Structures are given as C-alpha cells and as structure tokens.
Amino acid sequence: MGQVHQRVPLIDGAEKVGGKLQYLADMTMPGMVHGALVLSPRPHARVVSLNAAAALALPGVIGVWWHETVPQLRYNSSIWYVGQVALNDEAMFAPVVRHVGDRVAVVVARTAAIACAAARAITVEYADLPAILTADAAAANPGSVGEGEAPAFCNPIDHVKFVHGNPDAAFAAADLVVETLVSTPRSHHCAVEPHACLAYPEKGGRIAIVSPCQSVFAVQAVVAQATGIAEADLHVMKSPIGGSFGGKAEPVLDPICAFLAATLGLPVRIVLSRRETFVATRTRSAMQGRMRIAMSRSGRIMARDTVALVDVGAYSTGGNYLPGSMLQRLVRLYDVPAERYDGRAVYTNTVPSGAFRGYGSPQIHALAEISLDLAARELGIDPVTIRARNLVAPDAIEPWQGLSIGNGRGLDCLSRGAAMFDWQARWARRRDTGRFRRGIGVAAATHINGCYPGEEEATSVRMRLLPGGMVELVSALHDLGCGSDTTLAQIAAEVLGLKAHQIGITPADSDLCPYDLGTRASRMTYIVGEAVRRTALALAGEIRVRAALALNEDPGRVRLEHGLARSEEGEMSLAALADWMIGRGQTLPAASETYRASGNPSSFAAHFAEVEVDTFTGRVAVTDYLAAHDVGLAINPMLVEGQIHGGIQIGIGYALYEDVAIDPETGQMRADSFARYTLANALEMPPLKVLLVEEGEPSGPFGAKAVGEIATVPVAPAIVNAVNHALNTRLSDLPLLPERILAAL
Amino acid sequence: MNMLTVARPRSLDAISALMSDGRPLHFIAGGTDMLIAGRLRPKDGILVDLGQVAELSGISVVGQHIRIGAATTVARLAEDPVLAARLPALSQAAAECGAVQIRNRATIGGNIAEAAPAADLLPPLWVADARLEIRDHDGSRLVAIADYIASPGRLITAILLPDPDPAPKSGFAKLGSRRELTISKLNLAMLMRQEGGRIVDLRIVAGAIGPRPQRLKLAEAALGGRFLSPKALQLFAKALSDEVDTAIPTRSSRVWKRRAIVGLGYDVIAAMTGHSPRHPLFAGAA
Numbered sequence A: 001m002g003q004v005h006q007r008v009p010l011i012d013g014a015e016k017v018g019g020k021l022q023y024l025a026d027m028t029m030p031g032m033v034h035g036a037l038v039l040s041p042r043p044h045a046r047v048v049s050l051n052a053a054a055a056l057a058l059p060g061v062i063g064v065w066w067h068e069t070v071p072q073l074r075y076n077s078s079i080w081y082v083g084q085v086a087l088n089d090e091a092m093f094a095p096v097v098r099h100v101g102d103r104v105a106v107v108v109a110r111t112a113a114i115a116c117a118a119a120r121a122i123t124v125e126y127a128d129l130p131a132i133l134t135a136d137a138a139a140a141n142p143g144s145v146g147e148g149e150a151p152a153f154c155n156p157i158d159h160v161k162f163v164h165g166n167p168d169a170a171f172a173a174a175d176l177v178v179e180t181l182v183s184t185p186r187s188h189h190c191a192v193e194p195h196a197c198l199a200y201p202e203k204g205g206r207i208a209i210v211s212p213c214q215s216v217f218a219v220q221a222v223v224a225q226a227t228g229i230a231e232a233d234l235h236v237m238k239s240p241i242g243g244s245f246g247g248k249a250e251p252v253l254d255p256i257c258a259f260l261a262a263t264l265g266l267p268v269r270i271v272l273s274r275r276e277t278f279v280a281t282r283t284r285s286a287m288q289g290r291m292r293i294a295m296s297r298s299g300r301i302m303a304r305d306t307v308a309l310v311d312v313g314a315y316s317t318g319g320n321y322l323p324g325s326m327l328q329r330l331v332r333l334y335d336v337p338a339e340r341y342d343g344r345a346v347y348t349n350t351v352p353s354g355a356f357r358g359y360g361s362p363q364i365h366a367l368a369e370i371s372l373d374l375a376a377r378e379l380g381i382d383p384v385t386i387r388a389r390n391l392v393a394p395d396a397i398e399p400w401q402g403l404s405i406g407n408g409r410g411l412d413c414l415s416r417g418a419a420m421f422d423w424q425a426r427w428a429r430r431r432d433t434g435r436f437r438r439g440i441g442v443a444a445a446t447h448i449n450g451c452y453p454g455e456e457e458a459t460s461v462r463m464r465l466l467p468g469g470m471v472e473l474v475s476a477l478h479d480l481g482c483g484s485d486t487t488l489a490q491i492a493a494e495v496l497g498l499k500a501h502q503i504g505i506t507p508a509d510s511d512l513c514p515y516d517l518g519t520r521a522s523r524m525t526y527i528v529g530e531a532v533r534r535t536a537l538a539l540a541g542e543i544r545v546r547a548a549l550a551l552n553e554d555p556g557r558v559r560l561e562h563g564l565a566r567s568e569e570g571e572m573s574l575a576a577l578a579d580w581m582i583g584r585g586q587t588l589p590a591a592s593e594t595y596r597a598s599g600n601p602s603s604f605a606a607h608f609a610e611v612e613v614d615t616f617t618g619r620v621a622v623t624d625y626l627a628a629h630d631v632g633l634a635i636n637p638m639l640v641e642g643q644i645h646g647g648i649q650i651g652i653g654y655a656l657y658e659d660v661a662i663d664p665e666t667g668q669m670r671a672d673s674f675a676r677y678t679l680a681n682a683l684e685m686p687p688l689k690v691l692l693v694e695e696g697e698p699s700g701p702f703g704a705k706a707v708g709e710i711a712t713v714p715v716a717p718a719i720v721n722a723v724n725h726a727l728n729t730r731l732s733d734l735p736l737l738p739e740r741i742l743a744a745l
Numbered sequence B: 001m002n003m004l005t006v007a008r009p010r011s012l013d014a015i016s017a018l019m020s021d022g023r024p025l026h027f028i029a030g031g032t033d034m035l036i037a038g039r040l041r042p043k044d045g046i047l048v049d050l051g052q053v054a055e056l057s058g059i060s061v062v063g064q065h066i067r068i069g070a071a072t073t074v075a076r077l078a079e080d081p082v083l084a085a086r087l088p089a090l091s092q093a094a095a096e097c098g099a100v101q102i103r104n105r106a107t108i109g110g111n112i113a114e115a116a117p118a119a120d121l122l123p124p125l126w127v128a129d130a131r132l133e134i135r136d137h138d139g140s141r142l143v144a145i146a147d148y149i150a151s152p153g154r155l156i157t158a159i160l161l162p163d164p165d166p167a168p169k170s171g172f173a174k175l176g177s178r179r180e181l182t183i184s185k186l187n188l189a190m191l192m193r194q195e196g197g198r199i200v201d202l203r204i205v206a207g208a209i210g211p212r213p214q215r216l217k218l219a220e221a222a223l224g225g226r227f228l229s230p231k232a233l234q235l236f237a238k239a240l241s242d243e244v245d246t247a248i249p250t251r252s253s254r255v256w257k258r259r260a261i262v263g264l265g266y267d268v269i270a271a272m273t274g275h276s277p278r279h280p281l282f283a284g285a286a
C-alpha cells in the first residue's frame, strides 16, 4: 500500500551503486571474439579498394569484412516493427561512404586490442565525391545528393507544410511583426556507456543478440532487414543500459554483430570507443529556423509563420519524422489563431541524426520561445505576462491533429513557478551596467505522451502470482536508467497491495515478451503505466477470487493490502495463498491485458533561469534555476526530480557549450572527444528547484503523465532569454559561446 | 634488443646510474599527459617511473629559495600553506588544473616538461623567475625557466623559486570552456609589489596565445609605477588587448581573447590588491 506518489528508491539501485550490475562491456562468453570498425576519414567517397593483408597477417586476426563481402541489403535503423515502410538508405558497409565516421569495414580478432591494431593496419583507397556539408547547401540544391536509389538520397527527404486560420490577414492586421532567426547545434547524447553489442549463435540455428537498446523488437526488425536473417531466427535481449537519451534507440552495431555471429558461428562483441560513439552513431539534428510573429498590442499572438530547416545528416534514419514532430509540439503550447509552418529535413554528408530526448522539441521550442521573448521586449510586456496571455487552456483542441491536450496545466506551471521564483521582483530590478550583468529568463514548453495517433499505440502486459508471493510482470520493458521499471513496479504494487520490490520485472526479451513500441516518445509512464495498472487490476480480481475461496469469504469483501489478502473473516499472505493453491494443484492467478491509447495529452513545463554574464570574458554562469512541471501526478517524486535535474544539465549544455562542431569545409568533427566537447559539469550546475503541478490527467495511471523528455525542452530558451535580458541583446545562435556573446555586445 | 623496459628507481643516484647506461630514458611521473589515449608511447629504452623517488617530491624552504621537488603533485602544490603565502599565483594555478583526480596524479615537473601552450603552471613560474634544477648524463645545473627546453633523458629534479622578504603579491586566472576540468584558452599570471600604493616590479605572463608563455611587457609598462586608478586600469586594459593583437594577429579567437584578457587581468589585480572584481575601480570597460 502507499506505493504511488512515494519516493521509492530504484529497484535496481543497490546493484548499480554496488557495481554488481553487468553492462554489456562486462559480459563475456567462452570463445567470444571482438570486432573493431574501420571508419571513413572522408565525408563522401567511393570505396575503391581495401587492402587487408597487413591486418590479416597479425596473429589473432580472424577476418575482415567490407561492402564486397557482406550482404548489400539497404535498411533504415529507425524502424520499430518488421515491415515498416521507411527510406532504406543505410547498409552495414556500403560501396559509398557518406560521412566522416561512416562504416567501411570490420575486423574480427581474438582480443579487442588485436582487432583495433588490425583495423589501423587496413589501408583503403577512396575516390572522393562532392560533399554537402551544410543544411544551406543541401536546401539550395534539391534533388539527388549522389548515387543511390530513389527515393533515398534525394533532398529534401521530408517537407511538411501546414496552414491554420488566415495568417496573411492576421499579419496584415497585426500591431507588431517580429522576425527572429534561431539556429540550434548538433549535439551528442554523451551516455556514459558507449555503444556496444554482443551476438552469438543459439540452438536451432538462431542468433541471439544482447544489446543495450530501447526496443528489442526494433533491433529484430532492423537486423532482419540489414542482414537477411529471418526475424524469427533473431532472439533479442535488452542488457542493462548505461544511458541512452535516444542515442541507442537505433541499432548501429547489432546488424554487424548478428551477421558476424552467424557467419563465424562464434559469439562476437563490439564495444565502441568514445570517439567512435561521437562520429559513428547518432546526434541531435541541427536546425535553422525563422519565425515571424504577428502580435496585438495587448500581447496576444495573432499569427506565426515558421520556417524550419533540419539537417538530418548522411542517412535518413527517422529524420523524415522531424518536421512533423516539431509542428506537433509547436501547435500545442499557445492558442494561436493563425499558423503557417514550413518544415524541411535534408541530407548532408555529416554524421546522421537520430532520436535524442525531445525529438525535435528542443529545436522548435528554442525557435518559438526565443522569438516570443524578443517580441515581448518590443511590446514592452513582461515575458511571463505574454506567455500567460497565450498559453492553451486545459482540454483545448490542437489545430494540427485535432487532439485534446487533456488536463494540460501550462498556465499553472507558469503562474505558480513565477511566484515561487519571485519573478516580478527580479524582473523589476534595475539593469546592471558593469562588467557582470544579471538577467532572468523564462520559457514554456509542451510535449506529447506516447505515439497516438501516429502508430498502433498499444501495449500488452502479463502478470502472475509466483510461489513465494512475488508478482511477475512481463512486458517488453526497457528501463534506460530513468527508473521506469521502478515506476511501473510502484503502479503494479499499489494496485496489488505489495511493495515495489515485490514486483519482479524481466527486461525485454523478444522470445518472452509481447510486442511493444519500446521506450520512446515519453510513453513509459503514461501508456505502459496504464497497461500495467489495468493488468494489475485484473490480476487483483483473480487473486481476490482465489483468496475468497481460501478465506471462505465473498470476493467483493477481500482487500489486498500490506502483502495480504484480507477480509473481516481473516487474512492470508499472498505467499500463503500461493502455497494453498499449489497444494490443491491449481494454477496460480495470472492476468494479461492489452491497452490501446485513445488520446495524447500534453505535459507542460515552465522553466525560470537566472544568469550572470561576464561581459569581459563572455562567460555565462547560470546562478539560479526553477523548473515547474505539469506531470499530472508524480508516481515517484524523487525519480521525477531526477529526470528534471538531468534534463536541465543537458539543456544548459545545449544553451552554452555543446556542439560536435562539424567543419563546414572538411566535414571533420572537431569536438569528437570529451576534451573538446564541453558538457556542463557539477560546478556549472545552479541550485535547482523543482515545482510539481499535480492536477491529474484522467487518462493516465493514477493521473500521471510524462516528464522524461520535456524536462530538457525549455532549458536552453530560458537561459538564452535570460542572457538576452541581462545584455539587452538578441542572441539566438546556440550554443552561446563566449565569442558569440562578446560579438553581440 | 628494441624493447621498452620499466625502471622504478628509489633514489636520484639510481637515476644517475641509469643515465650512464646508454639506453634512451623516458620519464613518467603522473602519466596524465603521457598515458592518455591516442598518444604515441616510447617503443624502446627505459621508462623511468619517478614516483618512488622521495627526493623528487615535496616543498621546502632552503635559504633564500623555495624548493619544489619535480615530482610533487599538483594537489600538493594547491594545498601547501607556504606556497599560498609566498607565491599564491602558483597555488591558484595548481588549484585550477584539471579536476581532483588529475591533480592527485599530475606533477609540476610533468607540466613543465610537457610544455603545452595552455599549461597552467608555467605562467606563475615565469613571473616568479623560477629556475630549474636539471640533471642529465653530463651532470646537474640550473636553468632559468624561460630558457628551459625539454629534451629526452634530461630530468628536472627540482624547481627553485626566489623567496624575497616580504613576499611579492601574485595571482593567476584562467579561462576555458567551463570553470573546472577545462584546458585554458587563455591564462594569465601576475606578480608585483606595492610601494606606498604604487605598483612596482610588475611582471605579467600569459599562456595559450603562442607556443610558449608570453611576457606582456606593454601591459607591464602601462601599469608599472602607477597607483591603482580607473585611468591606469584603462591604459592597462588597452595594453593587454594590444598584446593579444600582436601575439595572434590572424587567429579567429583574437577578437574574443583581446577582450577576455582584460577580464583576467582585472581579476588578478583585484585578487592581489584585496578587492572584489566587482569593485567600481574595475567597472570601466576597456
């Protein structure tokens, strides 16, 4: 009892801090061999020849594979079910490399060190092809971007246009029109654990894949497509994961490991180095945006006209969803009578983009929230007031998909957050004029809960009572370190009168679990949590019926609490009930449910930042921070706060430091190590306050909705707005490097 | 026989013996520069671990000098009370090197021998006119830090700092992409005395605006001999910016560094004179 809304420690926390949890790089198997990749130093080139003689001569080297010796099956790493239609443009190793860091070959050897040495001993002859290294260049040259089969490698890969209301009339009637250009950088996930995968032959000619992934079924679908191995012959298991943030949503190594394991009949493991993780996996797409806002004198947004150009890099992955996703989030925040949106995604010869916490949201919110602040300044209206005048009300219908935003509490986040931050008094403070200048900024944000209506947004859960009184929960669960397993266990335990640690959770295994979309799209708590709650209710019903028999009582009068089945007549533990049933040869109570979502409510947030800018050095210190979040209800306030703290850390980096910095002339990544890629570390973190708005979402489990992705969405614009407030500037190119700040003064 | 062997001598004499052995010597102290991934490692000769030689470690006052063993860790420098009183610029630079884990291993000798353009300990050692005690197969001698050139087999055994009484004022500031665990894009050390309020014997050295630390004589001249006043500081600021223009005329970072150096200069002066950098004295922008 009392498991929901409690600060329950992570159910795998002790194992983690005790160093007992085995991550993929800790796992070994008898006879296991190691792969190392050869990566392209060129942004766009034909691989003419490959000389592996020196590599093969090294003792311990087993073999080398490249495009001439692997199946040339094109695939898309972002698909999440077998048969999903997508732009199939990627191959394990292709005859043409399309970015610095693209895969050229793999060496397999007895040890990882030998494999790395052998990879370095391989010489490759390239014939350079013209490279497109910036989104501008890509946009200026629509059409084919080099050899490859249409529709792949044609720009733009997606173009979403949307008009709502009458923007032209609204712009003509506006009291003020403000235009702002915003660019956001290509950032990297920087999970502590680099990408890794292990594959090995299993009984019956099948291949097992152990992978720190976000969906075992996505791995199955992608590997099947890339290797030609039937998906039924692929058994995928999720390993513990040392951080993903979306970076491991798309299988990168899995097809190669599976292919090699099948070819060699041996366990094959590949663990990337830090540099390889930077240059050869995924990033957050860079965006260039332009927003024109038509305002009334009173601070109402009359219309917006948005143009967004997204650089998805060398392979489509899921990049063609980005313009639409960005639009989906853009139109859920404010009540805007007229909207025009033009979003394009283009290929360039740069590292591919992919899922990353927020999936387009940080980009589009940076554009919209920085633009709105600059418009507010011209109107002389306080940034909080202007947001209060435009935020959507609960149960509003958004104009793009026509969905209700549910019990969305953006306004509560804003007004309660502003009060707690003491916004008015701080805003009224006289502007600093000396070397150090303080400023405050606010940004609002919204995010979705799950994939409805875009996909079959459903999930299945099985639960059963085990001998001993524990309850087993089986679903395709992928805890990425955020604590989703703990949250789901709390939900199940609440219904069953147990404690979270009495719920046994099996990590996702494609042989054991019913299909699920995976950990993505802020769907774990809201969608899977509701599926778990419903299954737990069904199981509770079963248990009560059995307990009623055992207690000689009416099932309606049996309660489940404190690990007991109780009635006026007596009580028994679930363990005793299980024993009682086993003694009678009965099957233990079990239940399974499939829950299909019928809506997609919004989560909301308002973030408040105070910064101090050193106008001599250009250094920005974030000195105070408050995050107000509409989470419906926090199943576990401690984990919710943890998600928000981490979101702020990523957001500070996005605002101030992070950029993989691809050289527009050479295509080389300049920041491909932690020495060059600056993350916000502990010293840069401000004191953090979290305010939870818990007004309940009727369709969510116990009223809960998502927080994982939205936590990072408003951070960068809040900080940029604070810097612009401090300096009276219009800075809008992220990150705000000291050079950029000084140039604006 | 072309192989790298490892020696863990326990005394300077043992190192001298190795020096006459004839094989190439490679010294390793904290290993924080030498062992990082991607660096070329020596393939033959003797890798000499300096970590076991007690004589190479520690800080002592010897006559008119402070003597710092070359294998003294950066963490020791940062917490040493004598240094904090006599050459705070060096304590501050040590405290801002890397992060705790790095400071616990990194040594002052390694920082000097590695001689990275951004090395944080070098500007303080330059302003203090440090001399290095060097030993090689030809014997031992003293070399001014500005004249030191690293070369294989040449061991720094100690750093000697002049220790005048009263001690001069000194300070250090650096600028990287964040506050801690960051390589300097610019660093600055200053040393001076005050005579009746006048700034005298001023020495200023900047790092990361050239392959080696740069003595900023224009800036020294702008402030030297003057009282601390807004006017003097303005001249000083201009001179600092001019120094950057001269040092890196064509680099894209020039525009930023020519202004940032003023921030560092003001920070150091403020610290040396017991002011806050927010004091109105420093408000006048460059």
Ligand SMILES: Cc1cc2nc3c(=O)[nH]c(=O)nc-3n(C[C@H](O)[C@H](O)[C@H](O)COP(=O)(O)OP(=O)(O)OC[C@H]3O[C@@H](n4cnc5c(N)ncnc54)[C@H](O)[C@@H]3O)c2cc1C
Residues within 6 Å of the ligand: B026, B027, B028, B029, B030, B031, B032, B033, B034, B035, B036, B050, B070, B071, B074, B096, B097, B098, B099, B102, B105, B106, B107, B108, B109, B110, B111, B112, B113, B114, B118, B119, B120, B121, B154, B155, B156, B157, B181, B182, B183, B184
């Ligand atoms: C993460 C990280 C952060 C860092 N941050 C900073 C920073 O903020 N500021 C900074 O200045 N540096 C920084 N460094 C660089 C490094 O820590 C310093 O240069 C350190 O002082 C090197 O000392 P060491 O003892 O580790 O040198 P080692 O790696 O042991 O040696 C470096 C070189 O010096 C030679 N050497 C060592 N001792 C002697 C000696 N007594 N006589 C002659 N030659 C010698 C070695 O042969 C080698 O060539 C950082 C390094 C890392 C990995």
